[in-house]
Amino acid sequence: MQEFIEHLKKGEFRMPTCTSCGGKAWPPSHRCPYCLSKTSLKKIGTTGILLEFTSSHIKGKEGIFGLVEMSGIKLVGSFGTGHLKEGMKVRMKECGVGSDGTAFYYFMPTKA
């Protein structure tokens, strides 16, 4: 969904949310996967739980990453710290589209 990307480029995480049933279309889509009505972008809570994390050593893709469950959706977040634990509360600190054209969602523990 292009509108989602446009907001992401500006550092805003806006969830395509169903105008009829309130369901979340994730990955982003113009229609709700539950009732197929149209979606519109809404602000959602960006505090979630870190389900699992590990580190990447691929050249150009180094870093810590983990699967986060946040406001009923899951996404792979980037982390700047190694002091993480599965099940801990994390918050999206920043998001955007990197110079290589890929989305990023940068998270931090709620209590550093």
Added chain:
Amino acid sequence: MRRVAISSWATSKFAKDSGMSLLELACEPCAEILKNGVSGKEIDAVLFSSCATDQYSSTIISEMLGMRPKVSHRIDNLCNSGTNAVTSAFAMIASGLCDSALIIGAEKADSPGNKLLWDITRGSFMFPVHWAAIFAKAHMRKHGTTEEQMARVSVKNHKNAARNPQALFKKEVTLNEVMNSKKIADPIKLLDCSAPCDGASAVLLVSEGKAKKLDNPVWIKGIGQQTNSASFANATGDLTTIEAAKRAARYAFEMSRTNPSHIDVAELHDAFTILEILAYEDLGFSKKGEGGRFVDQHEIAINPRGGIIGCGHPIGTTGVAQVAEVASQLAGKAGRRQVNGCKVGLVHNLAAAGSSATVIIMGA
């Protein structure tokens, strides 16, 4: 529903660079089948499995091979493409729409299918190895699976590949070599991973009527396919299970009236070593959480061709090559890597973070 048999198969030698175009590559295993007693005039359907986006490719290949089939089209479903083409061909023959279908898988090493750019849920860690590392971490944490157990999958599959003349990797590897190979995404190391390559494979499916002329037909007894999502985010709830594979297995076992204890030989999707361990559990070969210890069992011959790790992973080809291997084993024509006395075989294939899966059960 009519019964469907596999009558012929061929797989070309997998290579980093075959020096051939995609379409030339695709013709190679077909030429082997068509030069060995099968007439192109008898083929009703040509299904081309590839993630390459070359237009009209299935029909071009048909023309290059001098065929005028009724049906011809390409099937793309990432790594699952080849097994999905088998599903389609099976349905066409079982329904009576066709009497024979040639399934061709071909892929170049630089396939656009190697990365699923659409899946924005993966953030900046979008390579397949990244989701595989998450699955591996979860399995280690919840079930005590070790890096060494994963490494043993690689050792076994490289050992098997060394006996397969079509495999990309010819060299056996030691446990130490796997354990000390370059870290890619913790705990996954270079030798826990498969490699993209050029490769092609083809299988010919025929109706019961045509199969009667064969000496030892290999029958497709059951197929299960399940599509849970396309994204990693929605693929699975429990990170230690590929839910689509569990369900596909259930469908295939029900359809074939078999259960895991009947399986003598299996080709499992091992693009990363952890996936083979998950498959042991998802297919019911081992109890949940015991997949790591199942690596050293000797009751079922698993990945006798070397799997994806040993053979290489030309993604649209893999599912076809897996079916060709199990057919060859069940027909007793697997040469140096023949599994003695195998009667029932299974193919398990996945795509994109296990978001979809296919299980095929075959019998002599």
